[in-house]
Amino acid sequence: MTSAEMLTPENPKVLGTGLEARGVHAWFGKNHVLSDINLNFAAGTVTALIGPSGCGKSTFIRTINRMHEFIPTAAMAGEVFLDGKDVYASGTDVTKIRLKIGMVFQKPNPFPSMTIGENVLSGLKLAQLKVPNKDDLLEECLTRAGLWKEVKDRLSAHGGSLSGGQQQRLCIARSLAVAPQVLLMDEPCSALDPGSTLRIEETIRELSDSMTIVIVTHNMQQAARVSDYTAFFLSDGGPGEMIETAPTSEIFSRPKDKRTEDYVTGRFG
Ligand SMILES: Nc1ncnc2c1ncn2[C@@H]1O[C@H](COP(=O)(O)OP(=O)(O)O)[C@@H](O)[C@H]1O
Ligand SMILES: [Mg+2]
Numbered sequence: 520m521t522s523a524e525m526l527t528p529e530n531p532k533v534l535g536t537g538l539e540a541r542g543v544h545a546w547f548g549k550n551h552v553l554s555d556i557n558l559n560f561a562a563g564t565v566t567a568l569i570g571p572s573g574c575g576k577s578t579f580i581r582t583i584n585r586m587h588e589f590i591p592t593a594a595m596a597g598e599v600f601l602d603g604k605d606v607y608a609s610g611t612d613v614t615k616i617r618l619k620i621g622m623v624f625q626k627p628n629p630f631p632s633m634t635i636g637e638n639v640l641s642g643l644k645l646a647q648l649k650v651p652n653k654d655d656l657l658e659e660c661l662t663r664a665g666l667w668k669e670v671k672d673r674l675s676a677h678g679g680s681l682s683g684g685q686q687q688r689l690c691i692a693r694s695l696a697v698a699p700q701v702l703l704m705d706e707p708c709s710a711l712d713p714g715s716t717l718r719i720e721e722t723i724r725e726l727s728d729s730m731t732i733v734i735v736t737h738n739m740q741q742a743a744r745v746s747d748y749t750a751f752f753l754s755d756g757g758p759g760e761m762i763e764t765a766p767t768s769e770i771f772s773r774p775k776d777k778r779t780e781d782y783v784t785g786r787f788g
Contacts, residue, residue, distance in 0.1 A: 534562040534563050534700065534729065534730065534731070535562055535601065535602040535700045535731075536562055536602050536603060537559065537560055537561045537562040537602075537731060538559075538560040538562075538583065538599070538600065538601050538620075538701055538731055538733075539558070539559050539560070539599070539600040540556055540557060540558045540579075540582070540583065540597065540598075540599050541557055541597055541598045541599075541600065542555055542556075542557060542596070542597040542598065543555070543556040543557075543579065543582055543595065543596070543597035543598075543599065544556075544595060544596040544597055544758070545575065545578045545579070545582055545587060545593070545594070545595045545758075546592075546593070546594040546595070547590070547592050547593055548592040551757070551758040552575050552578055552754075552758050552759055553575040553578055553579055553582075553758055553759045553760075554757065554758040554759065554760050555597075555760070556579055556597070556760070556761045557761070558750055558761060558764060560701070560731050560733060560748075561731070562700075562731050563727060563728065563729075563730070563731060564727065564731060564732070564747040564748060565723060565724070565727045565732040565733075565734065565745055565746045565747050565748075566732070566733050566734070566746055566747065566748045566749070566750060566764075567734050567735075567736055567741075567742035567745065567746035567748070567749045567750070567767065568580070568733065568734070568735045568736075568749075568750050568752060569735075569736060569737070569739070569742055569749060569750070569751055569752070569782070569783075570751055570752030570753050570754075570759070570762075570782065570788070571753065571754075571782070571787070571788040572737075573754060573759075574752040574753050574754040574759040575752060575754060575758070575759030576705075576735045576752050576759075577705050577735065578759075579752070579759075580622070580703045580705060580733060580735060582595050582597070582599065583599055583606075583620060583701070583703060583733070584606075584616060584617050584620035584621075584622055584701075584703060585606060585607070585613050585616050585617065586617070586622070601616075601619060601620065601700065601701065602700075606620075614645065618642070618645070618646045618697045618699065619699055619700050619701065620699060620700070620701040620702075620703060621694035621695075621697070621699035621701070621702050621703065622694070622702070622703045622704075622705070623687070623690050623691055623694060623702065623703070623704045623705070623707045624690075624705055624707070625705055625706040625707065625709050625710060626710055627683060627686035627687040627689070627690050627710070628690060629678035629679065629681070629686050629689045629690055629693070630678055631677060631678055631679030632677055632678075632679065633677070633678055634674065634675045634676060634677060634678065635661075635670050635673065635674050635675070635676055635677075635678055635681070635689060636657055636674040636675065637678075638678045638689055638692075638693050639656075639657050639660050639661060639689070639692045639693050639696050640653060640656070640657060640696060641693060641696075642693060642694075642696055642697040643696060643697065645697075646697040646698075648697060648698070656696060657674070657696075658671075660692040660693075660695040660696045661692045663692070663695055663722075663725065663726060664688045664689070664691040664692035664695060664722055665688055665718055665719075665721060665722040665725070666685060666688040666689060666692060669685060670685070670689075682715070683710060683711055683712075683715065684711045684712065684714070684715020684716075684718060684719070685715075687707055687708070687710075687711060687715070687719060688718070688719065688722065691707075691719075691722060691726075695726075699730065700730055700731060701730060701731045701732070701733070702726065702730055702731070702732050702733075703732075703733050703734075704723070704732065704733070704734040704735065705735045706735050706736060706737065707719060707734065708720070708736070708738070708741065709736075709737065709738075716738075716741070720741065720744055720745045723745045724745060727747075734746065739771070739783060739785075742767060742771075743767060743768075743771055746767045747766065747767060748764060748765065748766055748767060749764065749765065749766075749767045749770040749771075750763070750764035751763050751764070751770065751774075751776075751778075751779045751782060751783075753778055753782070755778075762776050762778055762779055763775055763776045763779045770783060771783055
């Protein structure tokens, strides 16, 4: 067993220096779906990825935490740096990368027959993390995910007994338990009602103090509410490209590219 990390108040996981994609391309078989994506994600910021369906947003975030390569026929080129180290460098432990770069999906996917508490702690063994006190970690993660008050008296209820919005926050708490530096969120609210959506958006804002967040969203108001930066992706017949990235207020008020303007003003997509 490799040396386990001890997670204590004196040794919190730090933000790191951020994330950077350089010259990322992706293919499914011969289908070139992403071309030359260059994006910087500064530590402690929230970046929204927007663009019409099929332009490669999900594929792009799967290249960041090396999930893309697990899809049959998938290929990629380029580099992804986390704290200055290429996550694709030979000899990199893919499991470790996935622990440092967590992911939350469109459809909440808690383990339905595990308890709420077991769900949150389910990644610890894989992460080889030793924690001085599991109850403290459980409370901390559920608090940061904005779920503690609602579940503190029913930690032994099944994950599947929660509402959709609560299940999504449980999945966020589960990601947090292994202390990731980056959280990738692929349309995390698209299956949720407006109230739950706002609750998750608050959670995202709170988490951004301690981690770097990349969120795919089709909801322009959501991008405007939660993100510091926005990147607009588009596939114009060919592979998806990143057309423009800027502080979110600029993307929505004075985009540089006509195609960005057309998209954010609802003319297509
Ligand atoms: N598992 C897959 N196998 C083959 N092609 C895929 C797969 N997933 C996505 N694609 C294709 O890759 C392109 C980008 O898809 P995706 O990344 O899902 O876009 P978005 O998330 O922006 O809607 C699309 O043309 C889609 O059909
Ligand atoms: Mg998608």
